[in-house]
Amino acid sequence: MATAADEIELSYFPGCSLATSARENNRSLLKVCKKLGYRIVELEDWNCCGSSSTHSIQSDLAFHFACRNLSLAPAGRPLLVACPSCMLRLKQAQMHLKEDPQACEAYERMWGRPVDPDLDIMHFFELLDGAFRAADPERQTALKGLRFVPYYGCMLTRPPAMRHAKNYHGLMEKILSACGAQPLVWGHPSKCCGTFLSVAKPAVVTPMVNQIIQGAIDVKADCIVTACAMCYLNLEIRCSLKHQLPIFHFSELLSIALGMGIKKSWLTRHLVDPVPLLKAKGFM
């Protein structure tokens, strides 16, 4: 584990979900980052990435929303993003800037500074790859006996133009199984949760969410582990099955895996109570 002296500094873009409805995701994530030796500096005055709605109705707005955030990122420090949807929006804007000189001009006129083509936009998962390789006997049993299905959601699969970008699939299985948990093979790791249709068309989203949760029940999972705060919310609020499974943010389980436990203030924000499961497995 890194000491204070060699802490690595990262800019951090939390995004609207982590800043509000998924605060437990944000807090557990910051705790994990700190433990892994990173100093996280929240991007000063960041704004919404534009989310799924903006690009659906107006591309220029979506582009500028994302660009303003890029323009706020200090040089020489990677920009850490935790929400897969924000990640997609910011990366897409950066790709567009790299490809199109006219877009660069518009950016420079708008924000009064040159585009930083070297800005490294990294997903939270990138910090973890490697961090869990060292065999720590204590860690190997931290999540012993937990049967989980990994749920990445659709935003980590990308449009074809971004096919050369990094792929994070498999990482949750790799890390949590190194901590003693048992990943299960199932059919819906990247199935879309319904995102914004959850508000406008709940009747369309409920069968989608039920299918995902039933898929997890069918392989006898104890819980679903999500990479995305928006997926997390839809899985919790739109399931109409009699039997519901606890849903965890990946960062919450990492906190247990790193020996820091799971905080009561995070658990009280879960709509499906995970406490009985955690107690039965001896994690709290």
Add this chain to the structure above:
Amino acid sequence: METTAPIRITAKSSSTHWDLIQTILAQSGTDFRRCFHCQSCGGGCPVSHAMTYRPNGIIRLIQLGLVREALQSSDIWLCIGCNTCSMVCPQAIDIAALMDVMRHMAIEEGVTLAEPDILAFHKEVVNSIHKYGRTHKLEIMLRYKIRQLDMFSDFDVGLKMLAKRKLDLRPSKISDRKVMNRIFEACKVPPNGNGR
């Protein structure tokens, strides 16, 4: 070639099908003419159960010159933009990008929209970003429900979320509030969202 370029619709409401098709090709940066209707997109699409034509059906309409029928369909609004179709297409057609163009074009062309509710929701999100620089979920949901004159569906979900503090009463805001006006002016978008 795929592109991440912002889409600017130039077609006018008097546009012929041919004009619209040329615009779709140019703005989506993807060639829908390659589609041979294997239906992989529809098979993978998470919302195809609610669609009328499914993604390849929309492409078929365009191929047949029935662009206005496609623009008036529910399907282009039910599309979530999850990119699954684009990733599974054996002909490498970026269908999700095409769907974005179809939505923009439906607004621009002033066709009768099959899913005004979904557009209303998107506008509430954009409004919230204009106002606060960030999305305020509670206000978006309330304003949307009032607009739909539907205060009772989801009442239980809303209460549960409030009880669990999933919905903040006060918005998270940016401090530089003028910056959002600048962005909206630069994009020539009135603050109340796009178009109608």
